[in-house]
Amino acid sequence: MIVDKQGSHYIFVFSKKYVHAGLNYIKYKNKPLTNKEYLQHWGKWLVLGRREELEELANRLDPYVEREQIPCIKFDRAVQKEFEEMLLRECVMCIYCDERQREDVWKILAQEGVTSxxxxxxxxxxxxxLPGGRLLERWIKARRLTNSDAEKVREDALLYFAQFEDEDAVFTGVIQ
Incomplete structure (x- = not known):
């Protein structure tokens, strides 16, 4: 199911059961991941392209998401201006999965024409x-925040990611 909410930077592809039932798609072999497992095993295949290309790919991959062969996908609605200085002038699609299933997911992507x-x-x-991290610091710089505002953003980032410190707690997701 393609979820395209106006106002969101991202367009998502979720299985209908996760959208309507509010279930957690971040799992491996039907078992939800803990924070520790999430940080050890969860990742994404990255695909770059124009939004139109990524929309076409999302439509082709949607049936795999519905069958839970791919847990979730998101892609940019537009190029992120904050990262143009990194020469990233294309939209990014993230195809999420547990690393223990990533080769199976790659086979699907290759079958659907993904080559990189x-x-x-x-x-x-x-x-x-996190504070000092390349993405957060570039985001702060691109927004031309004052020193005070930049420090507030860094403090908020620390507080936000502190929720994942309990390694045994079930991972509950990241606000996007």
Missing amino acids: KAWQYEKNTMEAW
């Missing part, structure tokens, strides 16, 4: 959004 292979663990993404 780039994997990123969510732990690395989270670290990049």
Whole structure:
């Protein structure tokens, strides 16, 4: 099910049962991941392209998401201006899965025409959004925040990611 909410930077692809029943799609072999397992095993395949190309790919991948062969997908509605200085002038699609199923997911992507292979663990993404992390600091710079506002953003990031410190708690997701 493609979820395209106006006002959101991202367009998502979820199984209908996760949208309507509020279930957690972040699992492996039907078992929800703990925070520790999430940081050890959860990641994403990255695909770059124009929004139209990614929309077409999302439509082709939607049946795999419905069958839970792919847990979740998100992609940019538009190029993120904050990251143009990184020469990232294309939209990004993230195809999420547990690393223990990533080769199965890659086979699906390759079958649907994806040729570039780039994997990123969510732990690395989270670290990049912590104070001093490359993504958070570039985001702050691109928004030209005052020193005071930048420090507030950094403090908020620390507080937000502190919720994942209990390694045994079931991972409940990241606000997007």
